Amino acid sequence: MLTKEQIAKRIAKEVKNGQYINLGIGIPTLVANYIPKDLDVVLQSENGLLGIGPFPTVDKVDPDLINAGKQTITMVRGSALFNSAESFAMIRGGHVHLTILGAMEVSENGDIANWKIPGKMVKGMGGAMDLVASAENIIVAMQHCSKDGQSKLLPECSLPITGIRCVKKIVSDLAVLEVSPEGGFILKERAPGVSVKEIQARTSGKLIIEGEIPEMAFE
């Protein structure tokens, strides 16, 4: 099984040169640490920044410079700042190439649920619904099963949906999977030491297995 850092590391391999990328809160934020240095990419923060840099040193902490998770950050050279309407114009307008976000559930047709658990405190969707409605490529970082062992890759989402037919790829602690346009999770890679059988047992949505499934490679 992959650690959170390994999930982030595996997702970082999906990043391509020249992309503008929005990283969600949690594991997706960690992806920034593993993007190869020789790639030129720009990270978007939906509260109004293109060009997120690393966390500041103590003396450079600026309350007027935070990311969408309200963490203090820095700007890389050549950054741009803008207002929230402009930020979501670039998101809805399809200018952000890749969105990486967490999920509570994904269905086999690519629906995602990640904002609300009925009966529990509702905190809000933030920018998630705008992001999933518009991004051309959405990769989900998630745990394959809940803490009590229930699969989170389902025939249909049981929780309130954030967006429909939008997830393209999933990197879980057990596997890399693609969502088939015809419906179903296409198994692409296994986490080291995890068998196809185990993934099958822990996936309640339709799992498509074609040929030998390679193990993920980590440098």
Add this chain to the structure above:
Amino acid sequence: MINKTVKNATEAVADIPGNCMLMMGGFGLSGIPENCIQALLAKDISGLTIVSNNAGVDDFGIGLLLKKRMVKKMISSYVGENAEFERQLLSGELEVDLIPQGTLAERVRAGGAGIPAFFTPAGVGTEVAEGKEIREFEGKLYLMERWLRADFSIVKAWKGDTSGNLIFKGTARNFNPMMAAAGKICIAEVEELVQPGELDPNQIHTPGIYVQRIFQGENYEKRIEQRTVTQ
């Protein structure tokens, strides 16, 4: 130039009545109008409907107004950092309208720009779409969202001049410019108030036409929610 200066926050918010609709800029605690929030706290009003991306934290920002039970309804995209908020919501004392963040920004923008409604893909197929008109454009579904306007909008800028031209700093800009335009009366508090001509016209983010009152704030705390640092 028209001089829009008022003395301080107390004077700026003096005529804000209870049961009105207020917009407040800020994302998290970044770019919130700290001085006006304090001045509102000192007033004996309630029943406010507040449009703001977030609801502050328990002991800072809009959280202070909630604690004093001045707020009837919040219109926000994310309200997760506030225990008193949660208590009032669960007990039915507070109404909340949760809106996708981009839709919230665009509804406010539309309000200031005179666009009564628009179509967005955000929320299609979700409970956000319930009761809203859905229409297909070039093979994709969109839902109709309406503008948001307010009796008063309160914004915080880095620098401003006495005629209301504003410049923001960093990610403290966020919802402030759209809200400035969407309030019938916009109050701007700034860290540094200067005379017309001292700000470069090329660098103005919000033109003064949208601002009715301006003052230089004081004692900005600028509290940080998540202090993350590199060693």
